[in-house]
Amino acid sequence: MSVLVLLLASCSNLKDATYFNNIPDSQFKSNLENLEPVLKENDLLSIAVSSLNPEATQIFNPVNSSEMDRNNSNQAPQYLIDQDGYIRFPFLGRIMAAGKTKPQLREEITEELEKRELLVEPIVNIRYLNFRISVMGEVGNPSVLTIPSEKVSILEALSLAGDLTIYAQRDNVLLIREDKDIKKLTRIDLTSNEIFTSPNYFLKPNDIIYVEPNKSKVASTSRLTSWLPVILSALSLGVIVITAN
Incomplete structure (x- = not known):
């Protein structure tokens, strides 16, 4: 199984597995507008x-x-x-x-x-006391994070959740944010330097980050699912032969 994982990983495009591709030495001004969240019910x-x-x-x-x-x-x-x-x-x-x-x-x-x-x-x-961020999907440790400092960027949140796995879609991370009675869905590209000037760089209370699996993960899961009945049948046959002897 370890060999299979290595083979699949080696077939992936290196650009799909890295952040901020081809970004030279740069300076970006942090977007701190509206960083102070508005209080709401149940806070x-x-x-x-x-x-x-x-x-x-x-x-x-x-x-x-x-x-x-x-x-x-x-x-x-x-x-x-x-x-x-x-x-x-x-x-x-x-x-x-x-x-x-x-x-x-x-x-x-x-x-x-x-x-x-x-x-x-x-x-x-x-x-x-309830400044929380939820991180789901292809990360090392999906979890609900409590942020005592009340200020966290999307990069910090992903790091606290164990970073993205090799199977994560880095150019299509979904941010779910609730604003009053409206839920806003935003796609974020972590391979682009635009994230540093994005209004979504700093997260707000109760934000949810969902990291989707890439095609390699879907393909490997599909192959494993298709081969699983054959593997189980072979194991069952082996048990029967050993028992008969």
Whole structure:
């Protein structure tokens, strides 16, 4: 079987098995427009609040405020955006979160805390807790990836999933992205330098990457399927002969 795999791999075109074919030394400006995702229903957030008054801040956090760094949300309470787009925040009540970015929501909470004189110079830090990317198909380790940094490129996601296999179609990777009630399907060519300037270079929460098998994989599977009954029959006959003897 190993010999068969080597033979099939050697028959493949080298260009079909490599990234960024014939790209010279270059520079590309990252496309960071709209990189900050818009919050939506069922997003899970951690919101940490700190201020100059640790005792007053303690109300908004589950741990002692004096033990929490002003920019640390590791122990911050969690908030799930409900189906109506709201979160319930202490003292502020229901706050519309869906349709806003994290900076917009952070600014609104900060302004409300100051306006109601609940805290002096509050600092609000918001993080995604369910920034996930799904990678499927011809990769070393198909999986759902949790991205703590909240920023990941398609190349990084594929690397985290074990990279593409030798049987992957590198010029026809499918990106599935949900935007409100619409699912957008985009084909991406990883053999072209256009990926570096593509708006899809950086992924968004809940993106799905599907890597299709190439013709070599389909052909090898078809050949194996056609020969499988013959192999099984031969093995069965061998067992019968051995048993008879």
